[in-house]
Amino acid sequence: MTGGEATAVRRRWWAWAVAVLVVAAAVAPLVQQWLTNPDDQRLVDLDVYRTGGQMLLSGRPLYDFATPAPQLLPFTYPPIAGMLAVPLAELSWGTAQWVWTAGIFLALVVTVAFAFREVLAAKGDLRRYAPWLFAFLMVTCAYLMPIRDQVRFGQVDILLVALCLADCAARRPWWPRGLLIGLATAVKLTPGVFLIYLLVTRQWRTFFMASFVSALLTLLPFAVIPRDAAGFWFSALLDPERLGANAATTNQSLRAMLIRLYLPSETLTSVIWLLLVAVVGWYGFRGALRAYRRQEEMTAVALTGLMAVLLSPVAWIHHLAWVVIVLAAIVGDGRDQVRVRIAVGVWLFYVVPVPWWGVALKVAGVPVLDKIVQDGFGLGALALVWLLASWLPKRGAALDRAITIR
Numbered sequence: 496m497t498g499g500e501a502t503a504v505r506r507r508w509w510a511w512a513v514a515v516l517v518v519a520a521a522v523a524p525l526v527q528q529w530l531t532n533p534d535d536q537r538l539v540d541l542d543v544y545r546t547g548g549q550m551l552l553s554g555r556p557l558y559d560f561a562t563p564a565p566q567l568l569p570f571t572y573p574p575i576a577g578m579l580a581v582p583l584a585e586l587s588w589g590t591a592q593w594v595w596t597a598g599i600f601l602a603l604v605v606t607v608a609f610a611f612r613e614v615l616a617a618k619g620d621l622r623r624y625a626p627w628l629f630a631f632l633m634v635t636c637a638y639l640m641p642i643r644d645q646v647r648f649g650q651v652d653i654l655l656v657a658l659c660l661a662d663c664a665a666r667r668p669w670w671p672r673g674l675l676i677g678l679a680t681a682v683k684l685t686p687g688v689f690l691i692y693l694l695v696t697r698q699w700r701t702f703f704m705a706s707f708v709s710a711l712l713t714l715l716p717f718a719v720i721p722r723d724a725a726g727f728w729f730s731a732l733l734d735p736e737r738l739g740a741n742a743a744t745t746n747q748s749l750r751a752m753l754i755r756l757y758l759p760s761e762t763l764t765s766v767i768w769l770l771l772v773a774v775v776g777w778y779g780f781r782g783a784l785r786a787y788r789r790q791e792e793m794t795a796v797a798l799t800g801l802m803a804v805l806l807s808p809v810a811w812i813h814h815l816a817w818v819v820i821v822l823a824a825i826v827g828d829g830r831d832q833v834r835v836r837i838a839v840g841v842w843l844f845y846v847v848p849v850p851w852w853g854v855a856l857k858v859a860g861v862p863v864l865d866k867i868v869q870d871g872f873g874l875g876a877l878a879l880v881w882l883l884a885s886w887l888p889k890r891g892a893a894l895d896r897a898i899t900i901r
Contacts, residue, residue, distance in 0.1 A: 677708025
């Protein structure tokens with residue numbers, strides 16, 4: 496290594512260190528806000544995970560408890576998630592909050608690094624700005640509402656996003672590809688959409704590995720905690736209201752949007768929902784398959800992630816953590832300014848609490864518009880599916896023709 500190269504390496508090291516400090520300072524207000532919240536409002540989902548671990552350690556039923564008032568939240572995850580939460584039960588509540596919050600941001604680091612790899616790995620003079628660009632992306636993504644809610648509730652979603660993304664995007668993984676998707680699916684079911692993605696793209700080896708890991712982690716609790724395993728699969732899972740009020744504004748799935756229309760019967764709502772699931776699922780997975788064939792992995796992953804939100808019976812706002820990958824897919828390598836501007840618009844839309852503006856309109860007595868705005872993030876996700884599956888490839892083809900003509 497020459498003296499000039501050594502100096503460049505040292506400069507990059509210092510630049511990355513400063514970038515980390517910048518990110519830490521920028522997200523500190525967010526952390527401070529939610530970790531100093533009243534105790535009964537603080538990281539309430541983390542409290543569910545930790546209490547689930549405590550139930551298993553004490554030999555009490557995992558699916559019969561609820562966290563203290565006013566939350567009264569039950570454990571809603573598969574039994575393997577309760578087993579994995581046992582280490583949290585060994586920590587004090589204060590320590591668990593800090594450890595979990597740090598884990599959220601580490602998962603965001605992994606997500607941003609993989610998702611925006613094309614931009615961060617830009618050639619030429621731009622490479623020297625990679626630390627500052629990474630810091631900028633980290634901060635902007637941290638303040639997206641679905642990511643803010645990760646910290647607010649102490650949620651696990653961004654970790655699942657990071658697992659699925661790493662499994663799909665890592666060029667030379669040191670783990671068997673499919674293992675992380677299988678783990679994510681076993682922990683929270685909704686990442687199971689990636690099994691469909693692997694199936695339609697004929698990634699057979701990865702599909703079988705993911706299916707094997709998911710099945711193994713699903714069956715393991717029947718040997719270790721059989722009562723709880725049976726309680727989840729044959730009782731708790733079949734009760735959608737256990738997850739919370741399905742018509743609540745924070746639920747932005749297709750089913751929730753239909754429920755908020757208050758159609759004449761539940762049967763009609765269910766029939767329309769199943770038809771929409773079929774149509775949106777077909778369109779979304781077809782788009783993911785075409786993106787995969789074009790070797791646009793990030794677009795394929797983003798579309799699959801949006802399917803996890805839209806097709807699920809219940810999808811809270813924090814489930815939209817997939818929007819980080821959506822933004823990266825839109826930006827691409829950063830050279831198309833139109834795509835960058837659209838990404839900025841999408842970012843602005845998911846930074847502000849659009850669905851809650853709909854609630855305000857409802858209170859003010861503004862019909863029709865109140866429903867549209869209340870469903871804003873879910874309708875936005877539908878628009879993003881169209882943008883990724885239809886507009887983006889057409890935009891790419893148009894630019895390719897323009898370059899050829901020149």
